[in-house]
Amino acid sequence: MSPDIQKLEIVARRLRRQIIRMVAAAGSGHCGGSLSAIDLLTYLYFCELRVRPEEPQWPDRDRFLLSKGHCAPALYAVLAERGFFPEQKLWTLRGINSSLQGHPDMRKTPGLDMTTGSLGQGFSCGVGMALAAKMDHKPYRVYVMLGDSELQTGLLWEAAMMARQHGLDNLIAIIDNNKLQSDGVTETIVDVEPIAEKWRAFGWETRRINGHDFRQIQAALAESRSANQRPKVIIADTVKGKGVSFMEGVVTWHSGAPNAEQVQAALKELGGDV
Amino acid sequence: MRLEECPHPVPLIGAALDPMKTETNPRHLQRKACLLRRHIIRMVGVGKTGHIGGSCSCADIVAALYFSVMNIDPAQPDDPARDRFILSKGHAALVLYAALAERGFFPIGELDRVKQAGAMLQGHPDRLRTPGVEANTGSLGQGLSLANGMALAAKLDASNHRVYVILGDGEINEGQVWEAAMFGAFHGLDNLTATLDRNGLQAMGPTKTRLDTGPLRDKWLAFGWHVVEIDGHDMAQILDAFAQAKAHHGSPTLILANTVKGKGLSFAENNPGFHNGMMTQEQYDLAGRELDAALAALDDPT
Amino acid sequence: MTEAVPNRVIYGRTLVELGQGNPRIVVLDADVPKSTNTSQFREAFPDRFFNCGVAEQNMICIAAGFAASGKIAFASTFAVFASMRACEQVRTSVAYPRLNVKIVATNAGLDNAGDGVTHQGIEDLAIMRSIPNLTVLSPSDPVTTRKAVLAIAQREGPAYMRLGRNPSPVLYEENVEFEIGKMIPLRNGDDLAIIATGNMVHQALIAADSLAGQGIQARVLDCHTIKPVDKAAILDAARTTRGIITAEDHNVVGGLGGAVCEVLSELCPARVKRVGLKDCFATSARDYRELLAHFQMDAAAIQAAAYELCGSKSAHIPSRSSARRSTP
Numbered sequence: 001m002s003p004d005i006q007k008l009e010i011v012a013r014r015l016r017r018q019i020i021r022m023v024a025a026a027g028s029g030h031c032g033g034s035l036s037a038i039d040l041l042t043y044l045y046f047c048e049l050r051v052r053p054e055e056p057q058w059p060d061r062d063r064f065l066l067s068k069g070h071c072a073p074a075l076y077a078v079l080a081e082r083g084f085f086p087e088q089k090l091w092t093l094r095g096i097n098s099s100l101q102g103h104p105d106m107r108k109t110p111g112l113d114m115t116t117g118s119l120g121q122g123f124s125c126g127v128g129m130a131l132a133a134k135m136d137h138k139p140y141r142v143y144v145m146l147g148d149s150e151l152q153t154g155l156l157w158e159a160a161m162m163a164r165q166h167g168l169d170n171l172i173a174i175i176d177n178n179k180l181q182s183d184g185v186t187e188t189i190v191d192v193e194p195i196a197e198k199w200r201a202f203g204w205e206t207r208r209i210n211g212h213d214f215r216q217i218q219a220a221l222a223e224s225r226s227a228n229q230r231p232k233v234i235i236a237d238t239v240k241g242k243g244v245s246f247m248e249g250v251v252t253w254h255s256g257a258p259n260a261e262q263v264q265a266a267l268k269e270l271g272g273d274v
Numbered sequence: 275m276r277l278e279e280c281p282h283p284v285p286l287i288g289a290a291l292d293p294m295k296t297e298t299n300p301r302h303l304q305r306k307a308c309l310l311r312r313h314i315i316r317m318v319g320v321g322k323t324g325h326i327g328g329s330c331s332c333a334d335i336v337a338a339l340y341f342s343v344m345n346i347d348p349a350q351p352d353d354p355a356r357d358r359f360i361l362s363k364g365h366a367a368l369v370l371y372a373a374l375a376e377r378g379f380f381p382i383g384e385l386d387r388v389k390q391a392g393a394m395l396q397g398h399p400d401r402l403r404t405p406g407v408e409a410n411t412g413s414l415g416q417g418l419s420l421a422n423g424m425a426l427a428a429k430l431d432a433s434n435h436r437v438y439v440i441l442g443d444g445e446i447n448e449g450q451v452w453e454a455a456m457f458g459a460f461h462g463l464d465n466l467t468a469t470l471d472r473n474g475l476q477a478m479g480p481t482k483t484r485l486d487t488g489p490l491r492d493k494w495l496a497f498g499w500h501v502v503e504i505d506g507h508d509m510a511q512i513l514d515a516f517a518q519a520k521a522h523h524g525s526p527t528l529i530l531a532n533t534v535k536g537k538g539l540s541f542a543e544n545n546p547g548f549h550n551g552m553m554t555q556e557q558y559d560l561a562g563r564e565l566d567a568a569l570a571a572l573d574d575p576t
Numbered sequence: 577m578t579e580a581v582p583n584r585v586i587y588g589r590t591l592v593e594l595g596q597g598n599p600r601i602v603v604l605d606a607d608v609p610k611s612t613n614t615s616q617f618r619e620a621f622p623d624r625f626f627n628c629g630v631a632e633q634n635m636i637c638i639a640a641g642f643a644a645s646g647k648i649a650f651a652s653t654f655a656v657f658a659s660m661r662a663c664e665q666v667r668t669s670v671a672y673p674r675l676n677v678k679i680v681a682t683n684a685g686l687d688n689a690g691d692g693v694t695h696q697g698i699e700d701l702a703i704m705r706s707i708p709n710l711t712v713l714s715p716s717d718p719v720t721t722r723k724a725v726l727a728i729a730q731r732e733g734p735a736y737m738r739l740g741r742n743p744s745p746v747l748y749e750e751n752v753e754f755e756i757g758k759m760i761p762l763r764n765g766d767d768l769a770i771i772a773t774g775n776m777v778h779q780a781l782i783a784a785d786s787l788a789g790q791g792i793q794a795r796v797l798d799c800h801t802i803k804p805v806d807k808a809a810i811l812d813a814a815r816t817t818r819g820i821i822t823a824e825d826h827n828v829v830g831g832l833g834g835a836v837c838e839v840l841s842e843l844c845p846a847r848v849k850r851v852g853l854k855d856c857f858a859t860s861a862r863d864y865r866e867l868l869a870h871f872q873m874d875a876a877a878i879q880a881a882a883y884e885l886c887g888s889k890s891a892h893i894p895s896r897s898s899a900r901r902s903t904p
Contacts, residue, residue, distance in 0.1 A: 027862050028690040069694065094690045094860040096870055102692035102860040117694030118661070119630050120449075149607065152456060152629035154415075154449025161447065161485050182607050183615075183627055189607065190460050190629035194496060201492035354646065401644070401673050408644060410673040416665060419634045423641020423649075426626065430602070431645075450665075453634035461626075 003047045005214045011081065012042040016243045017272040018077040018090055024263045026094040029102070032253040033147060034074035036178040036211070036238040041078045043217045044143060044174075053083035056110045062140050063113045063129050067122025068147035068176060069103040070255070076100050076109070084111035120153035122146075123173065127159045130171035130231075141170045141225075149181030151192040157202070160231075164203035167229035172221070173204075175233065176211060178240035182254050195235050204233045211236025244269055297341045300509035305572040306376070307337035307509075308565055311538045313372035315561045317388045320553055327535040327548040329369040331473040331506070332440055335531060338512045339438055340373040348378040351405045357435050358424050360409045362417020363442035363471060364398040365550070370407070371395050379406035415448025417441065418468060422458050425466040425526075436520070439468045444476025447485045452497065458526045459498025466526040467519040468499075471506065473535035475546050494528045506531030540564060580743035583721040584682040587739055588613025590725040591650060592620045599624075601729070602642050604651045606632045611741075612652040612682045632657045636665040636679070643675035648729060651677060655684035655697030655738050659704055670734045671709040678728050680737045684714075685825030686853070686867045687740035687775060692860035697738070698853050701773075702830025704736040705803040711735040711756060712803040714824075714832075716777035717747040720800055723754035731756065740775050740825065742864050747777065747798070757801045759809040765793030768885055769813035769820045770878060773799045773832045776823035776851070779868070783878035792882060805835045807843070814846035819885035821849045823878055825868075828852040849881035 015038050023029035045051070049062040066075045073093060080087045085099070092098035099108045103117025113129070116122035126144035133140055150156060163171050177195065179186050186192060199206045207223065209216040217236070224232040240254070241247030244266045258266060297303055310333045318324030340346070344357040361370045368388070375382045380394060387393040394403050398412025409420045421439040428435050445451065458466055470490065474481055494501050500522045504511040512531070519527035535549070536542030539561045542551065553561065595601045595617055604626045609615040618625040628635035632653050639649035651658075658666070658681035670677045684697045704712045713735065715724040721739065728735040752760065762777070763784050772780035777798045784794040795817060797809055813820050820840070822833040833850035840846050853871055861867040868874040 026690065070691075094692070094862055096859060096861040096866050098860065102690050103694045105692070115694070117692065118657070149630050152453065152607075152631045154451070154453040154631060154633060156449065157452040158447065158449040165485050181630070182611075183605075183609055186629075189627045190456055190631070191498075192456070197496035198493075201489060201496040409640075410668060413664060413668045416633075416637045416669050419637030419665075420641040420644070420669060422634070423638035423643075424645050425641075426638065427602075427642050427645030427647055430623070430647075450631075450633040450637070453628075453631035454637075457628060457631065457634055457638070 003043070003214065003218060008042055008046065008214050011046065012039050013243070013270055014272070015042060015074070015077040015081060017267055017270045018080070019073045020244070020258060020263055020266045020270070022073045022077065022090045022093045023257050025091045027257050028094060028255070029073050029257060030070040030255045031258065032180065032240040032247060032250070033068060033071040033176065033178060035242045035244060035247065036240045037068070037071050037145060037176045038074045038077070039212045039214065040145065040174055040176065040217060040236055041074050043214055045078045045082045047218065048221050049143065050140070053111065056084060060138060060140050063126070063142045065114045065122040065126045065142070065144045066104055066116055067126070067144050068119065068150055069116030069122060072100070072102065072104050075104060079109070079111040085109070119147070119150045120155035123156055124159040126171060127163050127168065130163065130168040131166055133170055134166070134168065141172060143172045143174065146173055146175045147181070148175060148177040148179060148192055148195070149186050151175070151195065152190050160199070160202045160204065163231040168231045169227050169229055171231040172224050173231070173233040175235045176238050177235055178238045180240045180249070180251050180254065184251050199233045203230060205230045206233050206235065208235040208237065211238035212242060300513060301572060303337050303341055303509045304334070305569060306341050307334040308538065308568045308572060309376065310337055310369055310372040312565045312569070313375070313385055314368045315539070315553070315558065315565070317368050317371070317385050318553060320555050320558045323550050323552045324368060325365045325550050326539070326542055327475065327545070327551065328363060328442060328471070328473065329366040330537045330539060330542065331533040331535045332366060332471040333369050333537070334507050334509060335440060335469050335471065335512055336369050336373050338509060338516065340377050342513060343516045344438065345435065346377070348406065351379060355433060355435050358408045358421070358437045360411060360417045360421050360437070360439045361399055362411055362439050363414065363445055364411030364417070367397065367399050370399060374404070374406040377406070380404070414442065414445040415450040418451050418454035418458070421466055421468070422454050422463060425458070425463040426461060428465055429463070437466045439466070441468055441470050442476070443470060443472045443474065443481050446470070455494065455497040455499065462524050463526045464523050467516065467529065468526065469529040469531050471531055471533055473533045475535045475544070475549065477549050479546050490530055494530070498525055499528045500525050501528050501530055503530040504532070506533035507537055538565060538568065580745045581718045582741065582743050583715065583718055583739040584611070584613045584741065586718045586721045587680055587682070587725055588616035590722045591617040594726070594729050595621045595624065598648065600646065600648050602626070602647045602649050604628055604635050604639050604649065606630060606635045606653040606657065608653055611654070612680070614650070614652045632662040633665045636662040636677070637669045639677045640669040640675045643677045649677045650680060652680050652682065654688070654695060655681035655700045656695055658736070659697060659700035663703055666710070666736070667707050671707045674709050674733050676732055676734070678735045678737070680725070680739065682739045683741045684738040685740060685775065686858050686871065686873070687742055687825060687864055689861045689864045689867050693857045696858055698827045698858070699830070700738055701802050701824065701826050701832060702834060705835060709734055710803065711801070713737040713756070713801050714774040715739070715800045716774055716798050717744050719746055719748040719750060719752060720754055720760070720798070724800060727754060727756050738774065744775065745778055747781070757804045757806055759806040760798040760800065761795065762798055763794065763796040765795040766817050767793045768882055769795040769797060769817045770823060771797045771799050771810065771813065771820060771832065771836055772823040773802065775825045776873070779875045780823050780878055782875035783882065786875065786879055787882055792886060794882060799832055802832055802835055805839065807839050810836055810839045811844050814840055814844040819847040819849070821851060821878055821881045821885065823851040825873065826852050827855055829855050847885055849885055851877050851881050
């Protein structure tokens with residue numbers, strides 16, 4: 001079924017507004033990487049993942065792991081939108097008794113498949129889940145979202161080797177390649193390119209797309225369903241801070257809450273009520 | 275089995291090699307490698323376990339490094355301008371000890387006391403105890419990172435010394451190796467040469483069935499390394515590879531050395547049981563005969 | 577300098593100070609130099625700074641490689657990653673061969689409130705002090721942080737230091753004597769002793785003030801060195817007061833509390849109350865103080881522990897003979 005691209009764009013824009021509001025309310029959080037990931041997450045949760053918000057633990061659900069766990073605001077926004085929990089919860093982000101922790105906590109938040117935040121570990125857990133599905137002859141797929149700087153982490157390559165070894169064609173990794181990390185431009189810190197060649201050398205079926213183009217996202221995911229003994233990776237080129245002009249491509253928006261003025265300006269750009 | 279009981283005593287060549295003279299004749303170096311294997315089996319002895327397989331598979335490479343390639347002087351083990359060697363696959367310590375002894379870093383008699391409590395030669399290399407050892411390895415995956423630090427220090431100090439590492443093919447299961455690979459290439463550490471002792475076997479079986487790390491060449495190329503693939507027992511190829519590495523600029527070199535685990539011992543070749551294996555008396559005697567025959571065949575007729 | 581400053585900012589400044597005086601100093605970080613403040617060194621000496629990216633294990637061993645090459649290597653990241661992600665590398669490549677690597681980890685304890693559990697290092701003191709050859713420090717304020725950084729640079733061998741995130745009030749004059757392994761007495765008192773470390777030293781002082789108002793005189797000792805721990809000060813506290821409270825932004829298992837109890841139980845059994853995280857994970861919070869209060873790790877909690885030791889909330893203190901026994 002062909003997705004309604006316009007509708008997706010509207011949803012994604014709304015979720016961007018939620019992210020800005022959420023992080024502002026929390027007083028801290030990671031805007032840049034949340035905004036770069038939200039189009040991918042919107043597509044996943046509205047068109048791709050077989051999940052049941054009314055039954056978050058449905059055994060045959062597709063799994064999603066946000067290995068780049070610091071972008072929790074994006075995931076929380078899309079989970080709320082999808083109906084896993086009420087929208088009001090979003091404004092409690094990082095609060096002391098909140099079900100929405102600074103990084104995803106699977107014991108606290110409905111709809112989370114794994115606790116993440118320490119880079120590289122979510123991906124490894126995803127490999128375990130995909131293996132379990134194979135062992136149990138289950139049809140569900142496992143999707144993991146990574147950040148580009150996460151590719152600097154050795155654990156990731158351990159898991160990549162394992163996935164190939166075990167022919168985990170039910171595992172799809174999506175790299176939110178926004179080219180910036182905490183300390184700056186990724187290629188100036190420890191360059192992770194050539195990304196595609198690395199993954200191919202590790203035996204993964206590799207695709208590269210514009211991570212803000214829903215048609216390309218759709219095509220890549222549709223092609224990533226073959227049962228061919230090879231795990232799949234989609235390198236999604238994105239813009240950190242996408243959608244908010246003063247955040248786009250700006251390293252310092254890796255983390256930090258926008259002030260009231262910035263919130264107003266961002267919401268205006270995102271077509272929302274201020 | 276003690277040295278005095280050994281029916282095939284190893285000719286002691288304990289005198290230090292003249293640091294100004296390096297060996298260039300591949301045949302002579304092959305003989306050195308044989309000698310190292312001879313020491314290895316003597317150190318392991320009968321009825322005790324030892325990492326025979328992985329020590330023997332890289333003996334040719336180690337011989338090339340210690341008797342030809344590296345700029346080292348046993349009389350000055352702390353010379354800041356010395357080349358560094360890190361045996362990242364630290365369980366192959368026996369081959370390193372044999373080479374260090376033969377080069378004169380310590381008395382050859384120490385080889386007799388390997389792994390004894392308080393001995394200079396521990397089960398895995400210890401830089402605080404053993405002259406000539408640069409790093410405490412044994413926990414796989416750390417050596418390439420250490421080498422990165424040393425190579426970077428050399429660049430910082432504008433020193434021409436080089437850093438050499440030997441990795442195991444099972445070892446590259448460790449993610450840290452890939453962290454180090456990415457870092458080394460990013461910093462253009464062309465004074466760093468890593469050799470991958472690809473003997474196809476790891477502790478419990480074939481590498482392929484544990485965690486297949488192939489295709490290795492493509493991986494290292496994708497990580498930004500210059501790659502040279504060789505037969506790890508062909509001394510001419512080994513020497514040529516190290517020369518290529520030295521001449522290459524802009525990125526570190528990975529020498530992908532295809533080897534045979536347990537090389538030189540017929541019963542140990544390609545036998546996973548000799549990763550950390552034990553020899554019977556018969557096997558020990560056979561090993562001695564095979565290596566002595568090999569040594570004799572490589573003796574310089576002049 | 578009287579205003580509160582994050583100790584990690586002082587760390588960054590002191591690194592620059594060190595770098596100016598000693599060309600052997602090199603600094604490494606794992607993608608968080610702006611948080612750890614190694615960025616200050618980077619700005620001053622870009623050729624001697626190396627960002628290893630999200631690769632802590634690699635970073636620690638590179639630091640070891642530098643040290644083996646005659647450098648003095650400082651390596652920084654968050655406490656949770658330094659002590660756990662790269663634990664084995666610290667142990668095997670740094671501590672075991674006694675290499676001159678100083679691991680300075682910031683954002684320790686619950687001081688990393690908003691990020692939540694994955695980023696809160698609450699086990700690092702327990703882990704690091706169990707590694708032989710490693711000196712372990714946890715300075716409390718900006719003045720002693722600077723002195724601690726200078727001290728570990730001066731002292732050959734492996735060291736680990738933890739620092740928090742938020743601003744710390746200045747507790748000392750610039751000329752305070754700082755010696756690795758020697759606690760600093762901040763306040764005298766013989767009714768009980770509060771041995772605190774890091775951020776909790778300030779909380780201890782607040783508690784001691786409050787207790788004094790009720791006639792309970794608490795000694796406050798700044799235990800900036802977890803290893804080697806100041807046995808003499810601990811034993812003196814046991815012998816000359818009625819009980820000891822330990823306070824740390826850390827699990828009560830294995831850190832300062834554990835170190836103090838080990839000394840006492842072997843040499844001078846005494847009553848101890850450990851204030852810290854009660855062997856549980858915390859949570860996210862928007863304010864560090866909120867977390868301390870919620871998990872009973874603030875001045876009020878120290879006070880409550882004091883009351884328990886004293887037997888009641890009033891100024892009445894049980895007599896010495898009933899309090900504890902000590903070995904001769």
